[in-house]
Every structure is written in structure tokens, then in C-alpha cells.
Amino acid sequence: MAHPRQEKQAPPRAAMAPGVPTRVLAAKVLAQVIGRGRSLKAELSTALPTLDDSRDRALLEALCFAVLRRRNAYDAALAQWMQRPLSVREDELRALLLVGFAQLDALELPAHAALSATVDAARALGRERQAGMVNALLRRAQREGIPPQPARAAFPLWMADRIEQDWPDQADAVFEASLQPAPLWLRVNRQHGDRDTMLQRLEAAGIAAEASPIAPDAIRLPTPVAVSALPGFAEGALSVQDLSAQQVADAMSLRPGIRVLDACAAPGGKSAHLLERDPSLHLLALDIDPRRLKRIGETFARTGVGEHAQVRAGDAGDPAAWWDGQPFDAILLDAPCSATGIIRRQPDVLLHRRETDIEALVALQARLLDACWTMLAPGGTLLYATCSILREENQFQVEAFLQRTRNAGFLPLGDAFGHDSWAGRQRLPGENGADGFFYARLLKKG
The missing domain is CATH 1.10.940.10 (NusB-like)
Structure with missing residues (x-):
């Protein structure tokens, strides 16, 4: 046969x-x-x-x-x-x-x-x-x-239209920047020394590096290198983290010794940064996916902050299932989003993101905001952040929250965090060499 x-x-x-x-x-x-x-x-x-x-x-x-x-x-x-x-x-x-x-x-x-x-x-x-x-x-x-x-042609039609609607003067620059390779940004662990010392170590290793003028722990490498070649990386003295993500710690501006929740923590980089700056914080790193807790643990172990933090699986949108009822003085809600600000790092967003995803993401972000607010102590602050550049997920989301939440206000952030976006700030892809990112610092009146 x-x-x-x-x-x-x-x-x-x-x-x-x-x-x-x-x-x-x-x-x-x-x-x-x-x-x-x-x-x-x-x-x-x-x-x-x-x-x-x-x-x-x-x-x-x-x-x-x-x-x-x-x-x-x-x-x-x-x-x-x-x-x-x-x-x-x-x-x-x-x-x-x-x-x-x-x-x-x-x-x-x-x-x-x-x-x-x-x-x-x-x-x-x-x-x-x-x-x-x-x-x-x-x-x-x-x-x-x-x-x-044209760079616009790389984007799904619905996404390109929304970007042009939200950022008519900057849309062409957004399209171009989103298709360029992202630079390598490093975060200096203050528990291992200051940034000037680390710059000297990089220079001694023959690695060109430059300090960011707007983020005190950030170093940019004009030519990326393998992390294995970075002096001190294995010991936790350096971590790879984009400038925009590093500015989360600057935006939160935490007092020593307070109780902090990172509501969507995996893989743990932002929590680690907060603890590197101040090990006296009582920080809970929460993530809904138990499988991602391992990544948080690995991040904490390499950077040496694990003994100062708790790690737990739980849905930040359902506090009754895990919360002990003790309010947090500060909450970081780095919410799930469209990732339209980090296409240069995740180009498959162009392929996989659907317009119908946005409505579901906006609903999830609103649910998380409302739930986290119940866990925040009076006088406390909540930093709402996304790696999106769509106003529906950012400015409009925060506007809607403030309208329905009587005891909520906002604390302004400076020009170092990007364009004025009413209650928040929006950086667009490529600006300051960084990813697209949104920040809004919310205050619980009491």
C-alpha cells in the first residue's frame, strides 16, 4: 500500500x-x-x-x-x-x-x-x-x-483611530516610537549603594551608561547588554525596569513604616523597588494568579527584600476572600490594561488586542478601584497606574471614579510624569526614552 x-x-x-x-x-x-x-x-x-x-x-x-x-x-x-x-x-x-x-x-x-x-x-x-x-x-x-x-499601518485600525482621537497632536510620534526597539533601563538597589557608585562599576566593566535626570534610581544603557554581564545583577544591586515603571515609587512618595498593598504585584518589580528604598515598610504583594507568586518570590530573593514583605494570592477586587480588615495607608493599583503604552516591548499587542477587550478592561479597572478604596485608611493614598495610553482606561476612568466616590480627591503630580491629564499624568511611548504610562495619585479624605 x-x-x-x-x-x-x-x-x-x-x-x-x-x-x-x-x-x-x-x-x-x-x-x-x-x-x-x-x-x-x-x-x-x-x-x-x-x-x-x-x-x-x-x-x-x-x-x-x-x-x-x-x-x-x-x-x-x-x-x-x-x-x-x-x-x-x-x-x-x-x-x-x-x-x-x-x-x-x-x-x-x-x-x-x-x-x-x-x-x-x-x-x-x-x-x-x-x-x-x-x-x-x-x-x-x-x-x-x-x-x-507608514507606521500607522502596523496598528489595527480601531487602535490607530483611538490613539489619533485621544492624542491628535502626538499620534504620529506614538506610532513611530511604538515600533522602535526599547532601550535597556536599569534600577539601582539603594541597599547596595548609590547610583554614582553603580555608574562607576558599569564604566569599569566597559559598559556605557547614563543617569536619568528625572528618576533618582534609573540608569539607561545606550547599547543593551545581557544581564549576565551587568556587575551586581545576580546579587540584586541592579534590576531591569523601565523608567516609567520606576517612577511609580516617586509618585507614591511613601512615609517610613506604613502599611502598603501592591494589589496586582507580579512579577514584583515595583514592590521590590519600594522596599529597596525603605525596608521599614509593611508591604503585602498580592496577585490573583497563584502561579505568578513564584516570580514575585524570585524577584524578592534576588533583590534581598523578601524578609520585609508578605506575598499572597488573592483577588484585589474581592477583599472579603482574603483581607484581614486592617486598612492600608497606601495602595498601588497597577491595573490590568490594554498595554498600548508598551508595544515596543510587547509587539504582539498589535496582533492580539481586540477592540472588544477595552470595555471588559475598563469594567475590571473600575471594580478594582472601588474594592481597593474600601481597604484604604482615611488620609491614605492610592496610586492608580496603567501601561495604557487610551484615555478611556486612564483619564476617563479616574474622572468616573472621582464622580462616584464622595470621599475621594487627587494629589497633583509634576511634569516629570508626563502630560497633564486632568487628575493624572500621561507619558507617551518614547518620551524621556520611556514606555507609555499613566499615573493618578488619589487621596482618601477623612
Whole structure:
């Protein structure tokens, strides 16, 4: 009995030429993200440890990010240059072609190496019969270049429209900045020394670094390096955290020794920052997902703040299920949101976020605000924060809360936190080299 023709299986890793395993992995990761709706972060967390060389790991990340930022342009080029569109079952081959385009276009890698490794990757994926087609399409991309598209075209239509509606004067800059690679920001742990000392250690290690003028613990690296190369990282002297996220601690401006709740704490970076600044705080790090508590624990252990904090699983929107009834003097509510301010770090937001998500997110944010308010002591402050740039989740959310909550007011924040947004402040992507972020500091009258 005749058997149907089978595609050749990928050869063992050891048989692949240098650079080929990275392209194969990039195609597999992107096929999951684009074709099956998987999270880029989750897929990379599985794929990156399989590569031994830090340069290969950096290339894998760069390829995936570049493809997702320019996916619409690359898809348009494929549609224009191919006589027959690829089938749904050929998702890995399609992803590999996008990886090839990204090498020539966004990353500007040497054409010979990019073409050779990508064609070999097609064979490694069992696509020997299509290797010639891959070669031909990449050579055309090399000759003609990818047809240009405006940055706005990378965004879903509904998202682009909302950004233009909310930020008409800044929308073009938002689109452009959101498609650029994000810089590497570091946070200095004050329990290990001051920022000037850490800058000297980085200089001694041959790592260029510069201090932020608006955030006292923030250092920016013009050229990113692997965290393993950072002096003091393993011991907790440095952490990777964007400037905007670091300014949460500045916005909260806590008094020593008070009782603090981080209501949506995972992975624990903001809680750790607060405790690095003041170990006298009585801090509870809460997260609704018990599986994410491990990440918080790891963050606390590396930074050395674990003995000063409690970690608990619980829904901040349902205090009756876990709260002991003792009010908190300060609450951080870094609420779930659309993530439209961090697209440069999570480009799959362009792919996965739906307009229908916004209504559900706004309802969840309102529920969390109301519930956290019941746990706040009179005279206490609640910092409402998101990594969104949509007014519906930010300014309008806070306006609605203040209108329905008679004992709520707000404390103004300065220009260092971004554009004036009535009761809060909004930084847009790329401003001060930072992510898009919203802050509103709310006061419980009493």
C-alpha cells in the first residue's frame, strides 16, 4: 500500500550550520504567536534557553520583535510577490519568510549570511521543496526592498483611530516610537549603594551608561547588554525596569513604616523597588494568579527584600476572600490594561488586542478601584497606574471614579510624569526614552 509523501523532518541540532537553529526557532515561535494566538513572552521563555550563545538569544529576540513590528508590510510584500498564497498549514514557512525579510529590512544583516541561513532553515524545517522559492523571494527583497508603509499601518485600525482621537497632536510620534526597539533601563538597589557608585562599576566593566535626570534610581544603557554581564545583577544591586515603571515609587512618595498593598504585584518589580528604598515598610504583594507568586518570590530573593514583605494570592477586587480588615495607608493599583503604552516591548499587542477587550478592561479597572478604596485608611493614598495610553482606561476612568466616590480627591503630580491629564499624568511611548504610562495619585479624605 502506497503511503502519502512525507515532508522531511528537521535534522538534529548538531547537523545545522551556524545561525540556522536561531532562524528555525524564530519561525517556530512566530508561527505560534501569529498563527495560534500564543503570547510572544511565553514562547520566547521556552525557546531562549535552548540556545547556548547569548548572541543567538539576542538575535532570536530581535528577529521576533522585528517581524511583529513590520508584519503588515512583510505580509503585503508576500501577497504582491507570490503567485499563490501560502495555505494556513504552511504557517512555519510563512513565518520563516517574514524572518528573512526582517533580516534584510529591519535588522540590515549581511545579505549573503541572511539568505544562506534562512534557506538552510527552510530545509531544516522539512521544506526542501520550497527552499528555492525562499531563496528567490529573499533575493527579490534584497534587490527591491520591502515596499514602505507608514507606521500607522502596523496598528489595527480601531487602535490607530483611538490613539489619533485621544492624542491628535502626538499620534504620529506614538506610532513611530511604538515600533522602535526599547532601550535597556536599569534600577539601582539603594541597599547596595548609590547610583554614582553603580555608574562607576558599569564604566569599569566597559559598559556605557547614563543617569536619568528625572528618576533618582534609573540608569539607561545606550547599547543593551545581557544581564549576565551587568556587575551586581545576580546579587540584586541592579534590576531591569523601565523608567516609567520606576517612577511609580516617586509618585507614591511613601512615609517610613506604613502599611502598603501592591494589589496586582507580579512579577514584583515595583514592590521590590519600594522596599529597596525603605525596608521599614509593611508591604503585602498580592496577585490573583497563584502561579505568578513564584516570580514575585524570585524577584524578592534576588533583590534581598523578601524578609520585609508578605506575598499572597488573592483577588484585589474581592477583599472579603482574603483581607484581614486592617486598612492600608497606601495602595498601588497597577491595573490590568490594554498595554498600548508598551508595544515596543510587547509587539504582539498589535496582533492580539481586540477592540472588544477595552470595555471588559475598563469594567475590571473600575471594580478594582472601588474594592481597593474600601481597604484604604482615611488620609491614605492610592496610586492608580496603567501601561495604557487610551484615555478611556486612564483619564476617563479616574474622572468616573472621582464622580462616584464622595470621599475621594487627587494629589497633583509634576511634569516629570508626563502630560497633564486632568487628575493624572500621561507619558507617551518614547518620551524621556520611556514606555507609555499613566499615573493618578488619589487621596482618601477623612
